[in-house]
Amino acid sequence: MMALGRAFAIVFCLIQAVSGESGNAQDGDLEDADADDHSFWCHSQLEVDGSQHLLTCAFNDSDINTANLEFQICGALLRVKCLTLNKLQDIYFIKTSEFLLIGSSNICVKLGQKNLTCKNMAINTIVKAEAPSDLKVVYRKEANDFLVTFNAPHLKKKYLKKVKHDVAYRPARGESNWTVM
Numbered sequence: 635m636m637a638l639g640r641a642f643a644i645v646f647c648l649i650q651a652v653s654g655e656s657g658n659a660q661d662g663d664l665e666d667a668d669a670d671d672h673s674f675w676c677h678s679q680l681e682v683d684g685s686q687h688l689l690t691c692a693f694n695d696s697d698i699n700t701a702n703l704e705f706q707i708c709g710a711l712l713r714v715k716c717l718t719l720n721k722l723q724d725i726y727f728i729k730t731s732e733f734l735l736i737g738s739s740n741i742c743v744k745l746g747q748k749n750l751t752c753k754n755m756a757i758n759t760i761v762k763a764e765a766p767s768d769l770k771v772v773y774r775k776e777a778n779d780f781l782v783t784f785n786a787p788h789l790k791k792k793y794l795k796k797v798k799h800d801v802a803y804r805p806a807r808g809e810s811n812w813t814v815m
C-alpha cells in the first residue's frame with residue numbers, strides 16, 4: 635500500500651491567498667512608460683512575527699544599479715502615509731504591523747524625490763505561501779484513489795479566507811509529464 639503511495643511524487647504551489655474582503659487581485663498596473671527598465675515584483679508574508687507582516691520587493695533585472703533607488707509604499711497603512719523599505723543588497727523589505735490589509739497600496743521605485751515607476755498592489759493578494767510540511771500520500775485500495783494530506787503554516791492564519799493549492803503528480807519512475815489537478 636505505501637509502496638504505491640511512494641511511487642507518486644507530489645508538488646504543491648500555492649497560487650495566491652485571497653482575502654474575503656478585497657475581491658479580485660489587482661496585479662501590477664504599470665503606470666509609467668519607463669516601467670520596463672525598472673520592473674519589479676513584490677510579495678508579502680503575513681504574521682511572520684506576531685502581528686508583523688513582511689513585504690519583500692526586488693527588480694526583475696538583477697543587473698540594475700540599485701545604488702540610489704528606494705522603494706516606498708503609500709496608502710492602506712495604519713498610522714502613516716508612506717513607509718520606505720529597507721535594503722539588503724538587491725532585495726528591499728519591510729517588516730511592520732502597519733499594513734491595513736484592506737484596499738491597495740501604491741508601491742513606487744524612487745530616485746531621490748522622483749517616482750520612477752509605481753504599482754498598485756493589495757498586500758493581502760500578493761501573499762507568498764510557506765512551504766507545506768508533513769506531506770503524506772496514502773493509497774486507498776477500496777476507493778482506488780490517493781489520499782493526500784499536508785500541513786501548512788498559513789492554513790492557521792486568520793487573514794486567510796480562501797487558499798487555493800495546485801497539486802501536480804507523476805509516477806516517480808518513467809518519463810511521464812506532471813499532471814496538474
Ligand SMILES: *[C@@H]1O[C@H](CO)[C@@H](O)[C@H](O)[C@H]1NC(C)=O
Binds near residue numbers: 673674675694
Ligand atoms: C517580474 O518578475 C515577476 C516574478 O518573477 C513576474 O511575475 C513578472 O511578470 C516580471 N515582470 C516583467 C515585466 O518581466
Ligand SMILES: *[C@@H]1O[C@H](CO)[C@@H](O)[C@H](O)[C@H]1NC(C)=O
Binds near residue numbers: 708742747748749752
Ligand atoms: C510618488 O508616489 C507616491 C505614491 O503614489 C505619491 O504619494 C507621491 O506624491 C509621488 N511623488 C511624486 C514626486 O510624484
Ligand SMILES: *[C@@H]1O[C@H](CO)[C@@H](O)[C@H](O)[C@H]1NC(C)=O
Binds near residue numbers: 809811
Ligand atoms: C511531455 O510533454 C512534452 C511537451 O509538452 C511532450 O513533447 C512529451 O511527448 C510529453 N511526454 C509524455 C510521456 O507524455
